[in-house]
């Protein structure tokens with residue numbers, strides 16, 4: 001009989017995983033402890049902007065006309081325990097308030113609730129990003145006869161559906177012995193389709209599986225901070241970091257991806273994951289191995305400050321009484337997520353220093369308003385730019401690059417000066433339309 005799957009926690013990760021499992025043909029039951037989330041999902045809607053996810057839900061959520069009916073949602077643990085052969089735990093692990101370590105309370109609560117209802121012979125699969133050592137500890141919480149595997153998730157916001165259905169790799173951490181063999185066999189069955197499509201399936205122990213996730217994110221953060229450090233040197237030496245990135249990226253050993261210099265990384269993962277990793281290494285007595293991550297973090301934070309300085313300089317030395325247009329609020333394009341967004345951080349710093357800031361973002365306005373209610377907001381890029389003394393391009397939405405008319409915006413601005421914090425606009429196009437265009441790590445024309 002086909003395996004029945006539950007997904008515990010229906011945020012970005014869980015909602016996407018649940019819909020993807022239904023797409024692969026499984027009967028799926030999603031659980032969340034927040035009833036409002038469940039109501040929304042049961043109607044085929046998601047509380048965030050993620051391209052393709054609502055379409056995928058509509059194809060499978062029971063009760064939606066024309067759907068497969070394979071995907072249902074609940075708030076009942078009893079139902080989850082009775083239903084599932086395989087339980088995926090997808091709850092979040094945010095940064096602890098005022099500390100580097102991550103907050104495991106949601107994971108611990110989910111395991112405690114699951115342990116009370118899970119059937120003997122079923123498999124629990126942890127997908128949350130956790131400090132190394134957690135899986136071993138959590139295995140002991142589950143009753144005898146229930147197996148645990150750790151299967152980290154590498155999806156990117158904005159590409160969540162694609163990354164889940166066609167993963168670069170599937171990593172599975174299992175214990176040695178019969179329990180691990182059973183867990184591996186079951187997960188090979190669950191992921192038969194992606195593996196058939198060529199996704200590598202890497203089987204390892206718990207700590208390695210946990211570390212794959214944190215080390216992958218640390219590597220990505222390091223790549224971004226590396227190129228941003230080169231941007232700082234380029235600024236000092238008169239070099240061009242965009243050309244430099246292109247040139248080093250041709251070396252296959254380096255690769256061209258994740259070498260876009262600018263105001264740096266943000267979001268709900270990279271910043272908190274590298275901090276939690278440092279905290280955990282410290283607990284393990286291996287903190288020296290990760291001291292470089294402290295530098296990665298500080299290069300990253302310095303880019304935000306340096307964007308503020310660039311804007312101050314463009315305004316002749318101060319923000320008081322100046323109008324600053326900010327294009328972009330989310331931490332990256334194709335998402336409405338503003339968690340630890342470099343764009344909003346820069347906007348907030350300028351506002352605190354007396355600048356009159358007006359923000360526009362294609363999808364992040366509601367979340368930005370909630371987080372930074374004192375900033376000004378406009379309904380379009382043109383409205384944000386109207387009367388501006390300087391324009392900051394801080395999230396590289398395609399519509400900013402392709403759909404904006406620099407000539408029209410130049411007319412609307414009080415002073416046509418644009419600072420590109422993402423190195424994503426075409427300098428020639430803006431300069432031809434009369435703009436002073438400056439970017440991070442690039443020479444001034």
Ligand code: UDX
Nearest residue numbers: 153154155156157258259260264265266267269331332
């Ligand atoms: C990341 C990892 O990529 C993903 O594998 C993991 O599962 C979760 O964390 P995500 O947070 O969705 O995904 O965003 P990502 O695309 O990695 O971008 C992170 C940040 O880095 C963004 O703020 C982005 O603007 C910035 N970035 C990315 C750069 O500044 N330069 C680059 O070259 C690439």
